[in-house]
Amino acid sequence: MLIFKIVVSICIICISTYIGIIKSKKLVDREYILRDMVTFLGLVENEIKYMLSILPNAYESARQKLNSQLKDSLGQIVVDMLSADNYHMANQSIVNNIACIDGLSDYDKNVITSTLKNLGRSDVDGQLNIINNSINILDNQIKEANTIKLKNSKLYRTIGAICGIMLVVIFI
Amino acid sequence: MNIDLLFKIAGIGILVAVLNQVLAKAGREDQAMMTTLTGLIIVLMLVINEISNLFETVRTVFKL
Numbered sequence: 001m002l003i004f005k006i007v008v009s010i011c012i013i014c015i016s017t018y019i020g021i022i023k024s025k026k027l028v029d030r031e032y033i034l035r036d037m038v039t040f041l042g043l044v045e046n047e048i049k050y051m052l053s054i055l056p057n058a059y060e061s062a063r064q065k066l067n068s069q070l071k072d073s074l075g076q077i078v079v080d081m082l083s084a085d086n087y088h089m090a091n092q093s094i095v096n097n098i099a100c101i102d103g104l105s106d107y108d109k110n111v112i113t114s115t116l117k118n119l120g121r122s123d124v125d126g127q128l129n130i131i132n133n134s135i136n137i138l139d140n141q142i143k144e145a146n147t148i149k150l151k152n153s154k155l156y157r158t159i160g161a162i163c164g165i166m167l168v169v170i171f172i
Numbered sequence: 173m174n175i176d177l178l179f180k181i182a183g184i185g186i187l188v189a190v191l192n193q194v195l196a197k198a199g200r201e202d203q204a205m206m207t208t209l210t211g212l213i214i215v216l217m218l219v220i221n222e223i224s225n226l227f228e229t230v231r232t233v234f235k236l
Contacts, residue, residue, distance in 0.1 A: 155198045162191050169183040170214060 009172050013164035020160015024153040029068070029103035031145040036068045037112060038138050045131045048124060055119060056081045073097040077116070091117050111137050177222070181215050188212075 043062035047053045053061065056078050063074040080093030094116045098109050115134040119127050188211030195204035230236070 151198060155194060158194050159191065162187055162194075166184065166187045169180055169187065170218075 005172055009168040012167050012172075013161065016164030016167065017157070017161045020157045020163075023160070024156040026103050027145070027149040027153050027156075030105070030108070031142060031149055033068045033070055033101065033103055034108060034138055034142045034145055036066050036070050038135055038142070040066055040070065040074070041115070041131045041135050041138070044119075045128060048127055048131075052124075069101050069103075073101055087120065090120060108138075108141055111141070177218060180218060184211055184215055184218075 040062050043065060044058045047058035047061055048055075051058075059074055059081075060078045063071050063078070066074070074097075076097050077090075077093055080097075081090045084090040084093065095113055098113045098116070101109065104112075111134060115130060118130050122130060188208055191207045191211075192204045195201070195207060
């Protein structure tokens with residue numbers, strides 16, 4: 001009976017600590033994905049400016065350098081852009097695929113979605129301006145994500161562990 | 173009275189104090205206060221049976 005209690009206690013503590021770690025990891029992921037997006041936009045800018053590539057080719061070439069969830073979402077967007085009959089279908093694909101990315105706030109998703117949509121309806125100079133503006137906005141978001149990460153990631157891990165211990169003390 | 177109850181109350185007290193400090197240092201004073209109140213309510217709930225027994229005993233002893 002004692003061994004059972006010990007095992008259950010350890011399980012409860014491990015699960016609640018794991019939940020705290022998952023929550024803390026989301027904060028880290030947000031900053032990582034935003035940095036990846038800035039990298040992506042920089043690479044797309046180079047593709048558009050120097051290689052004069054069309055958007056799907058520029059996206060495909062740029063997304064190969066990415067490491068986060070963004071790579072798969074952008075891959076699906078490229079496939080949908082190439083197979084779409086019209087602009088609205090491509091837009092819908094952008095909205096759906098960016099909404100699937102975990103870890104980003106609604107504002108981040110709106111910025112990325114509107115950037116990708118607007119790139120499709122501008123000329124080369126317009127596209128370069130849109131990319132520069134978006135990079136500036138995302139840089140501010142990265143600073144905010146970094147501040148929140150530094151402030152809260154350790155807090156969530158600690159709270160996870162302490163809540164687990166408290167549950168064990170109260171119920172076992 | 174079971175001695176385990178005292179250890180539980182002590183354990184909850186220590187953990188609430190630690191959580192209070194962690195939240196206060198993170199700038200979340202209102203959440204720290206909520207945590208303290210929650211800990212107090214949990215301890216009161218643990219102790220309420222003993223308080224009820226106490227009143228029963230007092231009533232029996234003094235034939236009230």
